[in-house]
Every structure is written in structure tokens, then in C-alpha cells.
Ligand SMILES: Nc1nc2c(ncn2[C@@H]2O[C@H](COP(=O)(O)OP(=O)(O)OP(=O)(O)O)[C@@H](O)[C@H]2O)c(=O)[nH]1
């Protein structure tokens with residue numbers, strides 16, 4: 145028998161909603177004794193104890209193998225998780241193929257600094273970035289063309305759309321037909337309107353969904369994949385709303401296509417460990433490109449962030465005390481839960497908030 149495989153759409157407590165790669169036709173007899181059939185393309189799954197034992201987490205976007213399907217109850221058990229190509233953080237989505245950054249040309253007006261931050265944050269995941277500018281109906285041809293040329297020079301030829309006139313929607317949809325696309329962007333740019341256009345049958349579940357996509361997303365880190373009609377999956381991401389830059393300074397230049405291009409032209413900077421700061425001698429990154437000033441500002445931010453992380457780590461290790469019995473370093477005994485050290489992750493989060 146062929147292995148039953150699928151993609152995890154959502155994680156709810158200890159259950160995983162899995163979309164099957166191949167739908168199953170269930171033959172049934174109705175009350176009148178007539179043959180009918182039902183197409184089953186989703187199963188609600190648990191995780192095999194073996195996976196739990198080895199600590200195998202299952203995330204939205206994971207590719208999984210399912211055993212012992214119960215077609216009548218639409219249940220199954222995940223027995224295997226395929227190796228991930230990548231894993232996005234906050235919220236957690238595995239095997240992401242592209243990030244669709246949605247901004248508006250107006251209302252709210254397009255702010256180059258804000259856009260640049262989102263772009264850098266998106267690039268830092270090393271996933272392909274697609275830029276889409278909504279509300280094309282609100283601006284003149286001239287303004288749109290100015291933005292188009294400007295963003296092209298940044299390395300991001302944008303797709304203009306309007307969820308009102310439907311301009312550009314088909315073109316955009318063609319880019320999303322394969323793999324997993326994560327939608328990100330500020331509040332109010334029209335992400336929900338776009339998602340509803342791209343997945344019309346989502347409207348059927350609008351009560352539930354508007355809760356998820358609307359109020360839910362500001363308060364929870366819930367994430368879910370939605371199947372697109374022509375193939376591919378879409379995920380809406382609450383976590384991308386606060387793009388704090390946690391890139392390490394050495395990797396920041398790679399988050400700017402313009403800088404990357406300058407560095408790959410064949411030449412090298414004077415120092416091979418050049419951080420590409422403003423006063424670095426013979427630095428290839430320095431030059432006459434629009435976002436150079438953004439780059440320098442983010443670089444200082446990245447350096448400060450790294451320093452702050454280091455300081456936290458030092459403060460942490462000074463907490464360690466010697467255990468008299470064998471001379472080995474040990475963490476002091478923690479009496480109550482509330483005295484426990486915070487996890488790295490929440491430490492990161494707190495830092496992000498502080499730096500904000
Ligand atoms: N003029 C114009 N307005 C639009 C367009 N698309 C969306 N809007 C309006 O922009 C506002 C915000 O749209 P939403 O789809 O809720 O935006 P969102 O990005 O999902 O916002 P949050 O839910 O707050 O994250 C609404 O008033 C929409 O009617 C468009 O193409 N043109």
C-alpha cells in the first residue's frame with residue numbers, strides 16, 4: 145500500500161489537521177440503501193507515541209506520513225515527519241517557499257523606512273521575498289511608476305494590486321500556485337481583503353475565520369495554512385507585525401540585494417572580516433545606493449542587539465555557583481517555579497520588546 149502523506153494545516157492542542165496529498169473516496173450506503181461517496185481530503189491526527197518519545201515536534205507546514213486512517217471518523221495518526229527545508233519563527237511555520245510582503249500605496253501611505261525594515265526582516269529568513277503593493281486604485285499612474293522604479297532599484301520589482309478593482313490579482317495568484325506562502329505586512333494594508341479574494345471559499349467559514357484572521361491574530365500566535373484553489377498554501381502571520389531586527393551584524397549585508405550585488409561583483413573589501421561599517425577602508429558596500437543609510441542604521445542596531453545578548457549571557461553565567469562536592473559548576477537550586485530562569489526564547493522576546 146502507498147504511504148499516506150500530507151501537510152499539517154493547523155495544530156490544536158494535541159491534534160493536527162492534515163491535508164492529504166491525495167484525497168480519498170469513501171463509498172457509503174445512505175439511509176435508503178443507495179450508494180453514495182464522500183471525498184475526504186483532511187484528517188484530524190494524533191502523534192504516535194514513538195514521535196513523542198523522541199521529542200519530535202510537529203509544526204504547521206510539516207510534511208507528514210499518516211498511519212491507520214479511520215475514514216469514517218476522519219482520523220489518523222502521524223507516524224513520521226519529513227526533514228524540514230526551513231522553519232520560520234514566530235509564528236512557527238515549516239517548509240516556507242516565499243514570503244509575500246503586502247504594503248499599501250496609500251492609506252496608510254507607503255513609508256520607505258518601514259518597508260525596508262520588513263524587507264530586511266523577511267530576507268533574514270533566507271526565504272524568497274515577493275513584494276505586493278495594494279490599493280493601486282487610490283494613486284495616480286505617476287506615483288505608482290515612481291514607486292515601481294524605486295523598488296526595482298532596491299531589488300524588489302513589486303506587483304501592484306487592488307482588492308477593489310481586482311487589478312493584478314490574477315498575476316499575483318500565479319506566483320502563489322506552488323508551495324507555502326506566508327503573508328506579512330502592517331495592519332490595514334488589505335491582507336484580509338486579499339486573502340478572501342485569493343481563497344473565495346474561505347468566506348463559507350467567515351465567522352470562524354474572521355475571528356482567526358481578525359481579532360485573533362493580534363492576541364494569539366495562532367497560525368494556519370489555507371489551501372489556494374489553484375494549488376499551494378497561504379499562511380497569515382501575526383508574528384511578522386513587529387519586525388525587530390535580530391540579524392547578526394555579519395549577515396546584514398546579505399539582507400540587502402543591492403549590497404549583495406556589490407559584494408558578488410568579484411572584488412573584495414580591504415579587510416576580509418569587514419563588517420561594512422561607514423568608516424571601513426575600501427569597503428565595497430559603501431557607495432551611492434539609496435538604502436545605504438538604512439543599512440548603516442540597521443547595522444548599528446544589530447551590533448547593539450548582539451552586545452545586549454552577550455551581556456545577558458554573562459549575567460546568566462555569573463549566576464552559576466560551585467557545588468562543594470565535586471567542584472563542578474552547577475546552576476543554583478531553584479525553589480519555586482517563579483524564580484526559574486526565563487527560556488532563551490522569552491529572553492529574546494523581552495529583549496525585542498525593550499529594544500523596540
Ligand atoms: N481603496 C482601497 N481600499 C482597500 C483595498 N483593499 C483593502 N482596502 C481597505 O483597507 C482597509 C483594511 O483592509 P483589511 O483587509 O482589513 O486589511 P488588513 O491588512 O487585513 O488589516 P488587519 O486586519 O488590521 O491586519 C479596509 O477598510 C479595506 O476596505 C484596495 O485595494 N483599495
Ligand SMILES: [Zn+2]
Pocket residue numbers: 413414418419420421424426427428429
Ligand atoms: Zn566592507
